[in-house]
Structures are given as C-alpha cells and as structure tokens.
Amino acid sequence: MKNLHDKVVVITGAGSGIGRSLALKMYKQGAKLALNDFNKEALDETLSMIDNPNSIYHEIFNVSIKKDFDQFAKNVVNHYKKVDVVVNNAGITIGSYSSLETTIENYEKVIGINMWGMIYGTLNFLPELRKQEESSIVNISSIWGLIGSPYQSAYSVSKFAIRGFSEALAAEEFCNNSGVVVTSVHPGGVKTNIVRNIEGQNLTENQLKKLDAHFPTTANQTADKIITAIKKKKTRITIGPDAKFMYRLSRFSQRITMKFMVNWAKKMMKTQQWNH
Numbered sequence: 001m002k003n004l005h006d007k008v009v010v011i012t013g014a015g016s017g018i019g020r021s022l023a024l025k026m027y028k029q030g031a032k033l034a035l036n037d038f039n040k041e042a043l044d045e046t047l048s049m050i051d052n053p054n055s056i057y058h059e060i061f062n063v064s065i066k067k068d069f070d071q072f073a074k075n076v077v078n079h080y081k082k083v084d085v086v087v088n089n090a091g092i093t094i095g096s097y098s099s100l101e102t103t104i105e106n107y108e109k110v111i112g113i114n115m116w117g118m119i120y121g122t123l124n125f126l127p128e129l130r131k132q133e134e135s136s137i138v139n140i141s142s143i144w145g146l147i148g149s150p151y152q153s154a155y156s157v158s159k160f161a162i163r164g165f166s167e168a169l170a171a172e173e174f175c176n177n178s179g180v181v182v183t184s185v186h187p188g189g190v191k192t193n194i195v196r197n198i199e200g201q202n203l204t205e206n207q208l209k210k211l212d213a214h215f216p217t218t219a220n221q222t223a224d225k226i227i228t229a230i231k232k233k234k235t236r237i238t239i240g241p242d243a244k245f246m247y248r249l250s251r252f253s254q255r256i257t258m259k260f261m262v263n264w265a266k267k268m269m270k271t272q273q274w275n276h
C-alpha cells in the first residue's frame with residue numbers, strides 16, 4: 001500500500017496510547033477513520049485532537065462483545081462503503097500474578113478482550129478487505145506473543161493467540177492470492193496508559209514513573225513503525241530495542257532467556273512493589 005490517502009482505516013482502542021497515535025498520524029496522512037474505544041472520555045479526547053472530529057465515524061463499545069462488534073462492522077461498511085485497513089489494537093493487562101494466582105475470571109477477561117476482540121475484528125471485516133486490490137489487517141500482539149512472560153500468563157496466552165491466528169491467516173491470504181496482508185505486531189515496552197488502566201491497581205504516580213522508565217519506546221515511535229509495516233506489507237514486526245534483544249536471545253538459548261526473564265520480572269515487580 002503506497003499511501004493512506006482516502007483509505008478507510010478501522011482502529012480499536014483508539015482512546016489512548018498506540019491506538020490514539022495511529023489515529024492521529026493516519027488522519028494526517030489522509031485516512032478516513034472508523035474508531036472505537038470502550039472508554040467514552042478517552043475516545044472523545046482523541047477526537048478533540050483532530051481538526052474535523054465530525055468527519056470521524058466512531059462507536060463506544062467493548063470489543064469482547066461479539067454482537068456489538070458485528071453491528072459496528074456493519075455500520076462502518078454502511079458509512080464508508082469500503083474498508084482498507086483494520087487495526088485490532090484494543091487490549092488490556094491485569095498486572096503481575098503467577099499462573100496459579102491468576103483467577104479464571106481474569107484469564108477469561110484478558111483473552112476475551114485481547115484474543116476474541118481481535119478475532120471478531122478480523123472476521124467481520126475480512127470479506128470487505130478481500131474486495132480491495134490491496135488491504136491490511138494489523139493485529140497488535142506483543143513481545144509476549146513471541147516469548148512467554150513469567151507472571152503474565154493470561155496476557156501471554158492472549159498475545160500468542162494473536163500471533164498464531166495472524167500467521168495462519170496471513171499464509172491463507174497469501175496462498176489465495178488475495179490482496180490482504182496480515183501483520184502481527186510485537187512491541188516491547190511502550191510508554192502508554194496500559195499499566196495505569198489496570199483495574200484495581202493502585203500504583204502511585206512515583207511508581208508509575210519508575211515503571212515508565214522500563215518502557216523504552218513511545219506510542220508515536222510505535223505508530224510510525226506500524227504505518228511503515230502496512231506500506232511495506234510486512235507480516236511480522238518487532239518494535240523497540242528490548243523486544244528485538246529478547247527475541248534474539250530466545251532464538252539463541254531458551255535457558256538463558258528464562259534466567260534473564262525471571263530476573264527482569266523480579267526487577268519490575270520490585271519497582272511496582274507487586275508482592276506476589
């Protein structure tokens with residue numbers, strides 16, 4: 001895809017972080033946006049950063065609720081008459097818990113939003129995307145979709161699922177000679193509101209600042225890399241020095257990676273004073 005001018009771009013979770021940066025940058029490049037978030041205040045703030053917010057189709061709903069996603073997809077197609085790019089970005093984490101301590105409700109919640117939200121978004125728009133000569137599905141996984149993270153098993157499950165689904169679909173679309181490119185995106189730590197948005201997490205501003213220091217990449221840098229990947233038709237990208245380093249290490253030695261990961265997780269938990 002040479003450019004985004006006049007392309008209809010759907011972005012979920014556009015009220016903050018990576019989704020917001022993508023929306024603002026893509027709008028500047030001439031895209032016609034269809035935005036979602038389940039937080040109305042957050043999405044309104046994104047819209048207020050756009051010079052003509054009335055031109056943006058948007059809906060407030062939870063991506064893990066199938067019937068709402070189905071309706072949104074119908075409305076977007078009715079509104080714009082086509083779709084070129086879908087970014088399944090909405091996602092949450094629940095903080096640091098061991099696999100055993102993570103409740104079934106939390107597994108279901110994280111998988112519901114991160115995995116099912118991505119599947120609903122992909123399947124709903126795929127028939128429309130196939131009508132275009134070239135189109136793009138971007139699924140935001142994580143470095144934890146390439147390596148399992150200790151104390152993040154629910155999140156890791158959901159992000160591995162995103163990668164597995166995206167790779168399977170990317171190969172199918174390639175074999176079918178459709179114009180749909182499917183990209184799985186694997187950022188390391190990105191300075192966004194993801195930790196601030198953890199339900200029931202009462203971290204102080206000081207703890208949050210210390211935590212931000214562990215996240216080397218900004219949302220704007222991440223959005224730039226994603227936009228380049230769409231234009232270059234990449235099927236997998238890792239973003240950030242931390243993601244690139246850990247992925248390389250994991251291919252070199254699983255054992256060393258595990259030791260590294262455990263030390264890293266302990267350091268993070270100490271910073272956040274999450275005592276599990």
Ligand SMILES: NC(=O)c1ccc[n+]([C@@H]2O[C@H](COP(=O)([O-])OP(=O)(O)OC[C@H]3O[C@@H](n4cnc5c(N)ncnc54)[C@H](O)[C@@H]3O)[C@@H](O)[C@H]2O)c1
Binds near residue numbers: 012063141187
């Ligand atoms: N920040 C990081 O370090 C990092 C690293 C790797 C991957 N990611 C992934 O990037 C994506 C974006 O996260 P972010 O870091 O920008 O976080 P963020 O919290 O700043 O933004 C996420 C947005 O998604 C929205 N959202 C959450 N659940 C939703 C739902 N059920 N329905 C609709 N909207 C919902 C939130 O309201 C928020 O506006 C997520 O999938 C996340 O897992 C983030």
